[in-house]
Amino acid sequence: MHTTRRTILTGVGAGLAATALPRGSAAQGAAPGAAMGTLVRKPIPSSGEMIPVIGLGSARRYEEVKPGEDVAPLRDTFRRFHALGGTVVDTAPSYGQAEAIMGGLMDDLKIRPSLFVCTKVGVDNIEQGRAQIDASFKALRTDRIDLLAVHNLRDITNELAYLRELKQAGRIRYLGATTSFDRQYEAFEAMMRREQLDSIQIDYALDNRNAAERIIPLAKERGMAVFINLPFGRGSVFRATQGKPLPEWAAEIDVTSWAQFMLKYLVSHEGVTCAVPGMAQARYVDDNLRAAQGRMPDAAMRRRMEQYVDGL
Ligand SMILES: NC(=O)c1ccc[n+]([C@@H]2O[C@H](COP(=O)([O-])OP(=O)(O)OC[C@H]3O[C@@H](n4cnc5c(N)ncnc54)[C@H](OP(=O)(O)O)[C@@H]3O)[C@@H](O)[C@H]2O)c1
Numbered sequence: 001m002h003t004t005r006r007t008i009l010t011g012v013g014a015g016l017a018a019t020a021l022p023r024g025s026a027a028q029g030a031a032p033g034a035a036m037g038t039l040v041r042k043p044i045p046s047s048g049e050m051i052p053v054i055g056l057g058s059a060r061r062y063e064e065v066k067p068g069e070d071v072a073p074l075r076d077t078f079r080r081f082h083a084l085g086g087t088v089v090d091t092a093p094s095y096g097q098a099e100a101i102m103g104g105l106m107d108d109l110k111i112r113p114s115l116f117v118c119t120k121v122g123v124d125n126i127e128q129g130r131a132q133i134d135a136s137f138k139a140l141r142t143d144r145i146d147l148l149a150v151h152n153l154r155d156i157t158n159e160l161a162y163l164r165e166l167k168q169a170g171r172i173r174y175l176g177a178t179t180s181f182d183r184q185y186e187a188f189e190a191m192m193r194r195e196q197l198d199s200i201q202i203d204y205a206l207d208n209r210n211a212a213e214r215i216i217p218l219a220k221e222r223g224m225a226v227f228i229n230l231p232f233g234r235g236s237v238f239r240a241t242q243g244k245p246l247p248e249w250a251a252e253i254d255v256t257s258w259a260q261f262m263l264k265y266l267v268s269h270e271g272v273t274c275a276v277p278g279m280a281q282a283r284y285v286d287d288n289l290r291a292a293q294g295r296m297p298d299a300a301m302r303r304r305m306e307q308y309v310d311g312l
Pocket of ligand 1: 056057058059060061090091120151152178179180201228229230231232233234235238259276277278279280283284285287288
């Protein structure tokens with residue numbers, strides 16, 4: 001009975017819906033014996049548009065790429081992500097060459113139309129904001145950005161006003177704001193109460209759960225989609241679980257790796273829409289997109305996952 005209840009996507013999983021038809025299949029190059037099923041999706045509250053609960057983050061590994069360096073592993077990562085039905089890709093002008101690399105990969109692979117492209121603006125005044133956003137359109141080689149968010153609250157009021165103009169003009173589809181710093185939470189929360197946003201992006205991980213106290217519930221109350229950055233705490237959760245086997249009960253939620261364990265915990269929160277783990281390897285895509293499949297943890301299972309990680 002206990003297990004059966006977890007198999008049903010209700011409760012904390014309310015709002016989860018397995019409706020997307022993945023483009024991927026074994027015939028399209030899935031890992032041996034690892035045909036992917038349907039990806040779980042959730043709605044963006046302001047439109048009802050459904051997006052897969054796992055996306056791709058492009059900080060660090062993409063920003064570290066040197067001019068002229070071989071981007072074949074990143075191309076494989078993007079190809080695989082697209083083949084398995086992934087759509088949400090997250091970048092920022094502050095991630096070095098990441099936007100330009102993403103723009104190049106989307107062009108090469110001809111996959112721009114099916115992706116949900118998120119980038120940010122992070123500057124000190126509106127002139128700089130306009131220039132940075134113009135540069136993002138060029139680097140991403142697109143005439144429409146799906147989600148543009150103000151990075152780390154910088155010049156937030158002015159930038160949001162400009163983003164509203166861009167949305168009105170159809171150049172962007174959604175707008176939002178991001179942070180990954182606890183010290184900004186108070187100001188971030190005040191901003192969320194003041195501004196009408198389609199989305200927020202916030203840091204949340206099994207070993208970093210502060211955002212679940214006030215920010216994520218407030219986003220739900222205010223009808224904002226919630227994107228999760230740093231879902232692995234930049235790898236801290238892997239360091240904590242290194243060499244440790246998964247608990248047997250992880251099988252009850254179809255989890256076969258620590259990455260899936262961490263991600264399923266996040267995306268089963270009723271206020272969370274999509275987590276964007278940093279992925280620069282195709283094998284990470286195979287692993288992480290499995291967190292958008294199968295049974296999801298219910299409230300009791302989520303508590304058990306927290307206790308397990310807290311006890312490590
Ligand atoms: N304020 C903001 O707006 C803000 C701030 C921070 C981040 N972000 C966004 O959030 C995204 C995620 O953050 P992040 O990339 O810094 O950190 P993260 O997602 O917490 O951790 C990423 C790292 O985890 C490892 N990893 C990923 N999948 C794995 C798997 N299946 N198995 C084992 N290891 C795995 C990779 O390490 P290795 O590559 O070392 O192997 C990867 O670099 C960023 O890419 C960015 O898009 C936004």
